[in-house]
Amino acid sequence: MAPIARLTALALVFSAAFVNAAPALAPYDTSSPPPALTTTENYASAVEPVAAGPILSKRATATVITTCTKPGTIAITFDDGPSEFTDGLLDFLKKKNAKVTFFLNGNNYGNIENHKDVVKRAYKDGHQIASHTYSHADLATLSKKKIETEMKSLDTIIKKIIGVRPTYMRPPYGSFNKLALDTLGSMGYKVINWDRDTQDWQHPDKVLTSLKVYEKSFKEAKALTNAGHIFLQHDTNRLTALELGPKAIDMALKLGYKVVTVGSCLGNNDPKSWYRV
Numbered sequence: 001m002a003p004i005a006r007l008t009a010l011a012l013v014f015s016a017a018f019v020n021a022a023p024a025l026a027p028y029d030t031s032s033p034p035p036a037l038t039t040t041e042n043y044a045s046a047v048e049p050v051a052a053g054p055i056l057s058k059r060a061t062a063t064v065i066t067t068c069t070k071p072g073t074i075a076i077t078f079d080d081g082p083s084e085f086t087d088g089l090l091d092f093l094k095k096k097n098a099k100v101t102f103f104l105n106g107n108n109y110g111n112i113e114n115h116k117d118v119v120k121r122a123y124k125d126g127h128q129i130a131s132h133t134y135s136h137a138d139l140a141t142l143s144k145k146k147i148e149t150e151m152k153s154l155d156t157i158i159k160k161i162i163g164v165r166p167t168y169m170r171p172p173y174g175s176f177n178k179l180a181l182d183t184l185g186s187m188g189y190k191v192i193n194w195d196r197d198t199q200d201w202q203h204p205d206k207v208l209t210s211l212k213v214y215e216k217s218f219k220e221a222k223a224l225t226n227a228g229h230i231f232l233q234h235d236t237n238r239l240t241a242l243e244l245g246p247k248a249i250d251m252a253l254k255l256g257y258k259v260v261t262v263g264s265c266l267g268n269n270d271p272k273s274w275y276r277v
């Protein structure tokens with residue numbers, strides 16, 4: 001584009017930001033539908049035109065968190081459950097006084113309604129209950145409305161079971177796009193991925209292969225004084241719940257790490273901050 005044409009285009013774009021009462025939308029991947037404008041206070045107050053450059057809008061979009069911020073802590077996260085193996089894992093965690101985070105599905109490998117007691121127990125034992133969507137859908141492929149339905153339908157069930165709704169979530173497959181982050185942000189979720197993946201689902205019988213991911217992380221220089229990692233695995237796999245989890249936790253504790261929830265490893269120690277009513 002010639003300089004004059006570019007300036008004209010910028011001027012048009014700039015003035016459009018102020019002519020329209022509605023906030024300007026940032027460009028979206030054409031494979032995704034643009035987000036519908038919402039009138040919720042949270043969203044509207046977070047959006048305002050910026051006075052220079054291309055149209056930018058501040059919105060309550062979510063930031064994807066992948067690592068701990070507190071030195072000496074690690075967060076071990078278990079996805080896709082609850083499962084028939086989760087209770088055995090909870091027994092071990094209780095013995096060691098270690099806390100972990102469960103990113104639960106409503107209906108994936110099993111149905112959460114069939115594992116209410118284990119969800120209640122995990123919550124009462126001080127582990128963090130977080131959302132992994134109702135059906136393990138790829139949020140990058142869904143409309144705003146469908147994303148909201150995935151989140152709200154699981155929240156409703158979790159609230160029936162433990163009396164509160166989680167504020168932390170993990171997108172299935174770690175997959176998201178701008179629309180997903182905007183939607184999750186406007187709904188008030190913290191989005192948590194990971195920075196250490198055991199890939200236990202790829203080699204469910206090879207506990208030692210998964211354990212090497214922990215070993216390697218712990219061997220890294222100054223690991224204890226730097227911010228810790230968020231590890232990913234799945235308690236829907238028997239060996240992960242009953243062998244990998246315990247072995248990793250034993251290894252971490254022996255080396256002096258604190259095995260804590262995602263909330264705590266980010267400095268949010270009060271469990272109340274992990275939930276809302």
Ligand SMILES: [Zn+2]
Binds near residue numbers: 172
């Ligand atoms: Zn998952």
